[in-house]
Amino acid sequence: MIIVYLDQLGCYAAVLAAACRAGIIAKRPTVREICRLPNYAANRNLRVGNFYYIGKDAYGSRVYTLGIGKAADLVTVTAADLFKVQKVTEEVRLIDVSRYNDILVRLSWQAARFKFAQPTANYLAACRLKKNIGRLVAEQEQV
Amino acid sequence: MTKSFIYNCYGGSHSSVTAAAIHLGLLPDTRIATAEELLNIPYYDAQVARDHGRMRFMGFDETGSPVYIASKKNMGASFERMMRAFWAVADGDQKKIALINTMPYVNIFMVIGGFLSRRWGWNRLGRAIILFGTRQSYFKFVHLVSLVKSGLQPHIPEDSF
Numbered sequence: 001m002i003i004v005y006l007d008q009l010g011c012y013a014a015v016l017a018a019a020c021r022a023g024i025i026a027k028r029p030t031v032r033e034i035c036r037l038p039n040y041a042a043n044r045n046l047r048v049g050n051f052y053y054i055g056k057d058a059y060g061s062r063v064y065t066l067g068i069g070k071a072a073d074l075v076t077v078t079a080a081d082l083f084k085v086q087k088v089t090e091e092v093r094l095i096d097v098s099r100y101n102d103i104l105v106r107l108s109w110q111a112a113r114f115k116f117a118q119p120t121a122n123y124l125a126a127c128r129l130k131k132n133i134g135r136l137v138a139e140q141e142q143v
Numbered sequence: 144m145t146k147s148f149i150y151n152c153y154g155g156s157h158s159s160v161t162a163a164a165i166h167l168g169l170l171p172d173t174r175i176a177t178a179e180e181l182l183n184i185p186y187y188d189a190q191v192a193r194d195h196g197r198m199r200f201m202g203f204d205e206t207g208s209p210v211y212i213a214s215k216k217n218m219g220a221s222f223e224r225m226m227r228a229f230w231a232v233a234d235g236d237q238k239k240i241a242l243i244n245t246m247p248y249v250n251i252f253m254v255i256g257g258f259l260s261r262r263w264g265w266n267r268l269g270r271a272i273i274l275f276g277t278r279q280s281y282f283k284f285v286h287l288v289s290l291v292k293s294g295l296q297p298h299i300p301e302d303s304f
Contacts, residue, residue, distance in 0.1 A: 002232060002233065004229075004232055047221075048221045048224065048225060049221055049224030049225045049227075049228050050228070051228045051231065051232055064232050066225070066228055066229070066232070068225055069218070069221060071215075071216070071218050071225075073196070074195055074196035074214075074215065074216060074218070075196070075218075075222075075225055075229075076196075077195075077196035077197060078196045078197070078198060078213055078215070078222075078226065079225075079226070079229040081196075081197055081198035081213075082149075082198060082226060082229060082230065082240075083229075083233060085147065085198060085200070085209070085211065086147065086230075086233075086235060086239070086240070088233045088235070090233065090234075092229075092232070092233055
């Protein structure tokens with residue numbers, strides 16, 4: 001099975017959820033641990049369509065993240081149809097976690113475009129994501 | 144190698160349908176199609192809001208390749224990038240799908256007509272305007288299809304992923 005976590009840029013809530021799934025990070029991580037996640041805040045140019053390989057979970061499923069901007073509803077439908085018509089045999093699960101990137105996280109993306117502000121912006125975004133970690137973990141456990 | 148052609152536009156209702164129909168030979172490529180011929184095309188001016196995002200099968204072309212249409216609303220060029228990313232995640236061969244954006248060939252009449260017809264439900268007026276607009280841009284769609292069939296359609300390089 002392939003599991004793809006989706007958020008606006010593919011490297012904030014999606015990376016956190018994917019890392020929990022892959023067992024890279026504890027279920028109650030510290031803010032520093034979130035900041036040190038591979039591919040965390042990796043998207044600097046706010047371009048959608050970047051995907052990141054996170055790892056494999058306990059069942060051997062590959063876990064990815066993908067940035068899809070604001071078009072989660074539409075893109076997931078089209079992707080599902082694409083897999084169907086192209087007869088993809090492996091199951092692909094798309095999980096949208098965009099809602100866990102709240103307004104402050106989204107504001108941090110704009111700040112992170114300036115090099116001098118990146119460490120602070122990434123730290124603040126991680127603080128906000130840490131607040132939502134409980135719901136994120138609960139969501140990925142239902143997959 | 145069978146390649147799937149996916150024509151995409153804002154609503155998946157006019158420009159993508161027209162281009163796909165030309166590709167399949169359902170519409171002529173040596174003259175401008177009549178209004179009746181356009182209205183007889185499957186899915187022409189038929190998509191509704193809940194259909195956004197769905198891929199619709201139009202038929203097989205002369206090489207046996209399937210042709211689809213899809214709507215992408217205002218995602219623009221990032222739609223192809225995202226679909227190719229999904230395809231790469233599923234270990235798909237990028238050469239097996241061709242995503243063709245028909246939006247650059249849409250004129251103002253098609254925009255207005257499509258809005259009146261699909262959004263407001265003014266079918267009679269909207270269709271008249273959109274048929275006029277489609278016929279205005281018709282040879283641009285024919286040109287696009289000829290580029291696609293000859294393999295000259297621009298695409299995102301594979302090493303982008």
